[in-house]
Amino acid sequence: MTTAVAIQPAMPRPTPVPIAAARPRTKRSLSGKENLVQVKPVSSVGPVANIRTRRERPCDACRRRKSRCVIHEGAVLCVLCEFHKQECTFVQSPQPRKRKITGDGKKDDSNQKKRSVEAEPPPLALPTPTITATAPSPTPQQAAKRDTTVLGETLGLQRRQHSRYIGLTTPFDSLLIGLSQFDTRNESTFDLGTLRRVNDHECFIMLPDENTQDYGDEADALAAIEQIVHPHGPALIDIYFRTVHPSFPIIQKHLFIERHRHGDRTFSPPLVAGMYILALNWWSFDPKLTSYPKPDASRLEAIASKSLATAMERPKLSTIQAGLLLLQRPEADSWSLTTQLVAIGQELGLHLDCSTWSIPVWERGLRKRIAWALYMQDKWSSLIHGRPSHIFGANWAVKQITDEDFNEDGDGYDNKPEESEDEKQDNERGQILFAQMIALTAIMAEVMDTFYTQVAIQDFASAGKGSTRLILERAKPVQIKLKEWFAKLPPSTRMDSSSGNRLSSTGYLHLAYFATEITLHRRIVQSLDPTTSDPYLLYICRSAAKTRLISAMDFVNRLKPEHLQAFWYFASKINFTLIGTFGSLLWATAPAHEEAEFYKTRLREYRWTLSVSSKRAEFLDYAVQMLDASRAMLNNLAEKPSLAQSQLSNVGVPPAPSTSMTRGGSGGNGNDLTQQLQLQRSSQQYRRDVEMAFQGFANEPFEQFGSDPMSSDTPRSTA
Template identity: 55%
Template structure:
């Protein structure tokens, strides 16, 4: 009898080792080469390069990267309108020793090896003379360790794509490969990088993607547009935008920028300049000069982003999100593209235990939630279905540690108060966005709309029943806001970005009551329920309008989230809806007066913040349509009297505070919210809609 041999199962490959967090950049003496990329290593194996592969004479003198085109003329020579020749011999280079002494022996390194001096490696340096002249000579001769090149999704010459569980490559088969110290193994479809025992990415050289590589030209055009004001605009960006929207690694960016490294992602740099230009007139040193052409910058940013998205990287997602913060540039199409791009590099996954640097894990988490908010608020703004599914979202909620720039917590024990406030606003906006997304799914999804249609005359009861849980969450979120997030928590003559958070709160509340009002049928609805629902909606509208009235210059001049224009417009739209559905002439006139007052407030605010003009245009469009509203009759007394306790509740006119009051408008809004509670009404109304719960929740 043949012996039976037991086959041992394949042992799973151990989890990849965690890549240690990278220390701060340390200066390295000029002349020492950084680790070459894979493509450069292959080139260095040859004894000499062909003429087409060597840099042209002009790029060799400038010590710039030579990017040849099909016409055998490099990009920089074509830009400078000069001949592109290959006749000069290479100049010998002298190496600087560690002790400061000089060596007369020329370097014997292969001419294909890339030098590590950031002052000579960038194709942009000749366009940044004003900045370079301000930097000390020592800083231009030092080398910055390629921290980004050790990352997963921020490498300069490589990009990655996430390999999902249903692709043609199975994780169990990939694990059989031979992995190097970077957890990478070669394959027919590119190098495969392991980040956990079951998660992999395919990495590819940027040069493998057949697209026009005009990055050097785009950077040159950006510099030509901005001129010598680039450093000043970068300072403005990190002072006014970054605290409330921390999707960049500030320390890494500034270290590279101040040391003369100019190999930044073109659309990202252009987007940063565009946002910073909003505060151009606030800077005395800049206001005296002519403002750069924003339309030209925006064109460069959008066109270069289209190319950058072909090579998925974190920098492309950052650039797209910053461009979308400009109200006029916020498009649904670009939002959807960014969601797809983020999924391409795995931003929807939990990276907390990946074998990538700690700073990159923190950055990915912040960026993922910024993308989540972009998708959800864009869906509300454009009336589209969200493209981020909760079932496929595995990113854990960020904590304060995820905002630390330094690996060592001791270095950020006490951040600047404004920076700490901005981080808190960002975290609170994430929590509010989750509630708002639930509102959209509960009331405005196609399945929800179909259920309300099937409910018929009981649709309002169904809407109210489903509104109560989400409204409790919203009320609880508001009640637990940290003190620094209150509207009155600002220093005079110092910008405060709390406005966009509270405006988002009012937009979420209005979205709930908008659906309730839409479900009301004056013919079949109970008169008292109709009165209560409309009174509650009226209260929310007044509190939102009063919030706009109380905005100060410190709020209007600060950073506002991209959805703010739409949220301002939503207040006017809600007022127009209440006016159009008003049952009596007196109520119509009330809303007509409030809407014209709101229009005046927006027109005054738009002079301080011109982006509000978009909300003003939407309000004017609604007012134009209201001209066709038929004449209403006089108010008819209610047939059913309110319960005994109703008269003791404050009237709307009493709740509406004057513009000159200094009381906290947030607490006023909460008082208004508690002014009309329908739980008592549901106890008195015995209505059953074939199983639909009749508990009212406003």
């Protein structure tokens, strides 16, 4: 006779617990991974301490503060207890209903009863600053939507943990990972951490922040930063988003502003410091700030540098954002920091194509913008430092930037403020400017790979006297790409497109274009040897270089205050200097005294322009100093022979064959005539070949500058 025995489950299933309106559960469909982006499930796995009765009763500390007690899915502590590094308990009885002093020392008045912590946005590792909230509290519906949105589902923006990419050759073999049991969040927990799978091929390991070095110091660093700028933090944030962000959009603007406005205290200290430091450059332009003493930027930089080093121990997207912003300072010229950021970016998987990952759609766009900003940082740092790039095309899978990548919808804050027409135009133009800079950087990177790698240098050295022809041959396709890029520039990026008193950052894009062309022509000029080069080849190469120099110098002459006072990309300081360096190179290699005097005069004029412009853009002082250093080197240059003393003709072109020789004159015969005709045909064909090699090297029209357009390539001054 058998007896039926009821087998009890290992853990009794708890009865349903009512959930506060701030965190409603969302029914989830398991039809596909894409649902992970559209619908954010609430994890059923979590500490028992998170299950509270009586409609999410507050913890003891929050009850004493009369603050909203917010615990995110999977967390042990509430937001405020975690911030204050204290226990989160539920043992005390409710306090009597009377007015009390809150934790911040202020009376809990009726209009302050609902503090900004009620609207505590979900965790975002765009970490940011400490500001006392003055905005009205959100409605329960808004708070509920905000608390169930995205940030717990993000990959690179979580508060208490960070991600590290698992490569194909690591001990975590992809086939073994596939044997793991993943939950509805595509996560699998094991002894070393939590595996987070974003698609069928890529996987990350999620690690807790608290196990990293100096984790508890972030709150102190953030408080010190806020104290330095107090009470002008909100004004500086406004300056940053008005001046820097439009053309360098690496932060999720609306999400950042909302978190900042609601008093979020979990921002990344180096990121906030970087934003403040850049905004301080426009302190004197704000009528509300100019009468106050300017905060000490050096103190901010010291805290930012130290806190960034510790943040690298737990890398997040905010770590890359902070590093990129700190590198935009005119005085920040750190090759080592750039290489560190590239390594961290690879650890975060920024070099991968995230377009199909199971992460929020807006995070995909943010990751792409940060990835391309990191790409540009690496490539332009490689140029200005003359060192090898750390990003290679074979391992770069990021898709081209699109309009959708700037979309900020779905971040949990639906009530976006209306933008003025000027703000809309600035944002649209900034996005186009950012995308065009990415495209130009790709061409510049091709110039560097074609002419300045060790393999290329060895190829040109092995070519000997034919090095110039080899360089021209390789230069032609790159120059055509550069010319086509310039021809297709949208109207909003023209130098005369700025309107009214609005600042315009289009200058750094055009300056980068001239720096790219100069880098290309610089290699050609370096290969020329007046003693061995063909006179016609020497003439046409130097003429093209001369045209480039004059175009670049005229561009600098035409910069207006709205250009000079705007945001300039970090490489601009060196790009202005490269124009002077190129002029000094042409001066030093000039075959005749007259040509050398021409460049000497133009460099003197260029120095004057830079010194005057530096009154509005202080970073131009560096270009002036470098120009003076080059001038000092040229003092040792030997005196050039005059054109009359040199063997070159006045136009630098070898003379045509004599008429008597072509007609078989005295001393000639039929064979001589045939040889001469063959020589003439060869010379003509050679000239056509050289001219064909320089197709695309012509000067672009100057209508973009708004005044004194030049309709031809003829310089206003000649040697």
